Amino acid sequence: DDIRYSDNVVWQVSDSREYAFFAQPFAQRSMQDGRNIIYFRYGKHDPVLPPDSRLKTVEINLADGFEMVVMQIHDVIEKEGSEAHYIFDSMTDLQSAWIADFMMSNFFVVLAPDIVKHKSVAYFAFTRNLHSIEAVARIRESAQILLDVFQQEKNMYLLPLRVTERYHFSMFLPHSVDIDDPDSIEPLTNGIAVSNFYSVVGASGNVDSEQRLDSWERFFLEKQRELYKAEKDGADPDGVSVCQPQTDGGIRDLCRLVFGADERILGIASKNVNLKDILAIKARMIGVGSIGGKSTGMILSRMIVDKRLPEIARLLEPHDSFYICSNLYYTFLVKNNCWGLKLKQRTKRGYFTVAEILKEKIMEGNFSDNIREQFRRMLEYYGQSPIIVRSSSLLEDGFGNAFAGKYESVFCVNVGTLDERLVAFEDAVRTVYASTMDESVLEYRLQRGLSDREEQMALLVQRVSGSLFKDFYMPAAAGVAYSYNSYRWSQDIDPEQGMIRIVMGLGTRAVDRTDGDYPRIAALDKPELRPNSGEGISKFAQHKVDVLEFATNSLATLEIQAVQDKMSEWFRTLMIEHDYARERELKELGLTRKIVFTTCDKLLKREDFVNGMRGILSAIEEEYNYPVDVEFAVNFSKNGDFVINLLQCRPLQVGGSGIRAEIPRIDPAKTFFHLNGGTMGGAYFQPIDVVIRVDPRSYYEYPYHKKPAVARLIGEINQYYRDMGKVIMLLSPGRIGTTSPELGVPVKFAEISNMNVACEVAYEGAGYLPELSFGSHFFQDLVETDIFYVSIFENKHTTLYYDPDFFGDAENLTRRICGEPEAEELAEIVRVYEVTEKGLKIVTDIRTGETLCGVF
Numbered sequence: 001d002d003i004r005y006s007d008n009v010v011w012q013v014s015d016s017r018e019y020a021f022f023a024q025p026f027a028q029r030s031m032q033d034g035r036n037i038i039y040f041r042y043g044k045h046d047p048v049l050p051p052d053s054r055l056k057t058v059e060i061n062l063a064d065g066f067e068m069v070v071m072q073i074h075d076v077i078e079k080e081g082s083e084a085h086y087i088f089d090s091m092t093d094l095q096s097a098w099i100a101d102f103m104m105s106n107f108f109v110v111l112a113p114d115i116v117k118h119k120s121v122a123y124f125a126f127t128r129n130l131h132s133i134e135a136v137a138r139i140r141e142s143a144q145i146l147l148d149v150f151q152q153e154k155n156m157y158l159l160p161l162r163v164t165e166r167y168h169f170s171m172f173l174p175h176s177v178d179i180d181d182p183d184s185i186e187p188l189t190n191g192i193a194v195s196n197f198y199s200v201v202g203a204s205g206n207v208d209s210e211q212r213l214d215s216w217e218r219f220f221l222e223k224q225r226e227l228y229k230a231e232k233d234g235a236d237p238d239g240v241s242v243c244q245p246q247t248d249g250g251i252r253d254l255c256r257l258v259f260g261a262d263e264r265i266l267g268i269a270s271k272n273v274n275l276k277d278i279l280a281i282k283a284r285m286i287g288v289g290s291i292g293g294k295s296t297g298m299i300l301s302r303m304i305v306d307k308r309l310p311e312i313a314r315l316l317e318p319h320d321s322f323y324i325c326s327n328l329y330y331t332f333l334v335k336n337n338c339w340g341l342k343l344k345q346r347t348k349r350g351y352f353t354v355a356e357i358l359k360e361k362i363m364e365g366n367f368s369d370n371i372r373e374q375f376r377r378m379l380e381y382y383g384q385s386p387i388i389v390r391s392s393s394l395l396e397d398g399f400g401n402a403f404a405g406k407y408e409s410v411f412c413v414n415v416g417t418l419d420e421r422l423v424a425f426e427d428a429v430r431t432v433y434a435s436t437m438d439e440s441v442l443e444y445r446l447q448r449g450l451s452d453r454e455e456q457m458a459l460l461v462q463r464v465s466g467s468l469f470k471d472f473y474m475p476a477a478a479g480v481a482y483s484y485n486s487y488r489w490s491q492d493i494d495p496e497q498g499m500i501r502i503v504m505g506l507g508t509r510a511v512d513r514t515d516g517d518y519p520r521i522a523a524l525d526k527p528e529l530r531p532n533s534g535e536g537i538s539k540f541a542q543h544k545v546d547v548l549e550f551a552t553n554s555l556a557t558l559e560i561q562a563v564q565d566k567m568s569e570w571f572r573t574l575m576i577e578h579d580y581a582r583e584r585e586l587k588e589l590g591l592t593r594k595i596v597f598t599t600c601d602k603l604l605k606r607e608d609f610v611n612g613m614r615g616i617l618s619a620i621e622e623e624y625n626y627p628v629d630v631e632f633a634v635n636f637s638k639n640g641d642f643v644i645n646l647l648q649c650r651p652l653q654v655g656g657s658g659i660r661a662e663i664p665r666i667d668p669a670k671t672f673f674h675l676n677g678g679t680m681g682g683a684y685f686q687p688i689d690v691v692i693r694v695d696p697r698s699y700y701e702y703p704y705h706k707k708p709a710v711a712r713l714i715g716e717i718n719q720y721y722r723d724m725g726k727v728i729m730l731l732s733p734g735r736i737g738t739t740s741p742e743l744g745v746p747v748k749f750a751e752i753s754n755m756n757v758a759c760e761v762a763y764e765g766a767g768y769l770p771e772l773s774f775g776s777h778f779f780q781d782l783v784e785t786d787i788f789y790v791s792i793f794e795n796k797h798t799t800l801y802y803d804p805d806f807f808g809d810a811e812n813l814t815r816r817i818c819g820e821p822e823a824e825e826l827a828e829i830v831r832v833y834e835v836t837e838k839g840l841k842i843v844t845d846i847r848t849g850e851t852l853c854g855v856f
Helices: 016-032 066-080 092-098 101-117 133-142 191-203 215-232 251-259 263-272 275-282 292-308 327-335 339-345 350-363 369-382 418-437 439-447 560-566 569-575 580-588 607-624 696-701 708-720 777-784 814-818 821-826
Strands: 007-013 036-041 056-059 084-088 121-127 145-152 155-163 175-178 181-187 322-324 387-393 409-412 457-463 467-469 472-474 477-482 499-504 520-523 544-549 554-559 628-636 642-651 671-676 684-687 690-694 728-733 757-761 788-792 799-802 830-834 840-845 850-855
Touching: 007 016, 007 101, 007 133, 016 036, 016 084, 016 121, 016 145, 016 181, 036 066, 056 066, 066 084, 066 101, 066 327, 092 101, 092 121, 101 121, 101 133, 101 215, 101 327, 145 191, 155 191, 215 275, 251 263, 251 275, 251 292, 263 292, 263 607, 292 387, 292 457, 292 607, 292 642, 327 339, 327 457, 339 350, 350 418, 350 439, 369 418, 387 418, 409 418, 418 439, 418 457, 477 607, 499 544, 544 560, 554 560, 607 628, 607 642, 671 788, 690 708, 696 728, 708 728, 708 814, 708 821, 708 830, 814 821, 814 830
Parallel strands: 007 121, 007 145, 036 056, 036 084, 084 121, 690 728, 728 757, 757 788
Antiparallel strands: 145 155, 155 175, 175 181, 322 457, 387 409, 387 457, 467 472, 472 544, 477 499, 477 628, 499 520, 544 554, 628 642, 671 799, 671 850, 684 840, 690 830, 840 850
């Protein structure tokens, strides 16, 4: 009873010529009737439709990726409106671009509703016996009409498989089609004709057992056979015949499937992995697609060390990670009816506003039975060992975009029955997926010009490296290490030798700005030089430790003082230190109390560990041809042996304008501040247009529960200047970005994202002290966005001069910019000065570490 508007008509054919046989008459009739007809051209096959001035042809580049392609087609359908006629190239060619059948079926499932919504009609096609049964089933479920086409010489047959909202008793019979007169279509009712039809069907090929697998799985199964044959024939698995199979153009193309499309990463990968390595990675994949940036960095760093430094490679702890592949993220969105929200979120109006709704929808989503079974098998492998679910976005940990700390990472302590552990694991996966809609992520993408880029979220699942300490679990130490030290606090330090930021326990305290605690920062060429050498050691030390606690089934922060008795004597000797001077002072006051802390000092005095880390960083940097940073964990045995676990590796953004400049000598009356060290961001020279200064005393005296309002006000000012091209300097007491208002102003990165210079200012009367936390996720944000960091102390050798009253009676613009009742109250705390005409500048001499801000 006719093809109708809102029909998606899908043709299952042997080749594109059969599809063209039916599509061309439809297109011709549409054009003759003056219909609006659009042809989406993306296939490698010959064009389905010949050129015609009445036909709109939209060229699609499949290399843009699933999300961008679907968005482009969606935008066309929205623009063309109702009662449009569409012809799509064969969907089989999506398989060669995106490998996976599931992505082909996702393509159809998300676009078919657009056709229905706009009361249009569309022709799709795919080739028989080339796609998985599950993918074809998904297409069948979403299509209004699905037709099977067979051809035998001059006989053409049509078999309807699905037709919705209409019925006739002969409709699902096979039909014959006159090749010379395509409009002549008759049902087969004669027994001989029916018998001949089924002989044609039989000759068209049977579905074999492998077709139950996705094309992705079939592809890698074939590679496994290639490797098996090569090894059976005695060939070298690293040889050209295996590493560069003729079917895909070489190891680089295989790496592209697994590691993604970044050409610089592919160059590194293709030199360091072979087919055997790729298949080992494939064995631990769940879903299809790339393993993402974080997983790629972790794997490549290990392979580089293994090949270049076999002696140091013996110190590396083997990994047994799993990879939840990137395309599963899109499949999850499609399955849980999130795609419509995803489309709205990608618009300018919905970018932030729809994100929160989509985030909630993601947290309510479910996984298919097949994926849940793969999750179960993975959890059975790990048993009761704690694991962590980490983001591994396609854009993450690449050259130029680290996304450091932007997405969630979720620990699973792995306590309970398998079903309970599965529920916790699925919650963790959903949490990481949902974090793609976090405000800080969206702001970061906007800031980096990535808001329109495809962002597929793969996941890295790692066993947490560590040891059991009675009722909690942690590594001996963990942290982050850098092949280049851009925070140089002494002239004796060689920046090229790198640095380390290390803590006892889980590395979370090394990469986050912790409250009232200090990780150990050490230059790898001079580990004995401390940034706070003039202060008491225990003051700038670690007093708390992050662990996985079995009793609460969660990540916990514990006082070292409280848990030291649960540690072995040899471990306490290695990792825990005492402030004996302070203990004696307390004893004189009649108090007996142990003051314990850690600076990982004994670990950093071990030459084998320090030299091992330097060797690892140097080898990876040389292979990357770029500075790198790595996250690591360290575990010890009673006899002093240790292993290093490389958890993550990414290119390191070192910042700086690259301008070599000398410090001018100016009158103190024209000097705002003058420092010798205490900055980060490399060489720097910049005129300043706007200064935002948070008055330390006024902030300290402001009611505690109202202090977060100061951060929100800074965010307002940040937005006000967003598109003005102004160079902005922020001066704030204590730690910028802390979560504890008693330590500083708790701004989020999005609230300072448009600023150029961030100064942490000490105010010891209130306990506000800058934290020299180079290496934290917050500082990674500063470096990536070229925000120059400055620390200004009181009574310290690094601060040669600082005049907090430098701007005197200059106009405070806070009330004018914000104009809210709250701004009136906060105007004396947050002061905004526009100083372009004043001629304020900041300059750093990278050779001496000297920085001057003043009028010159």
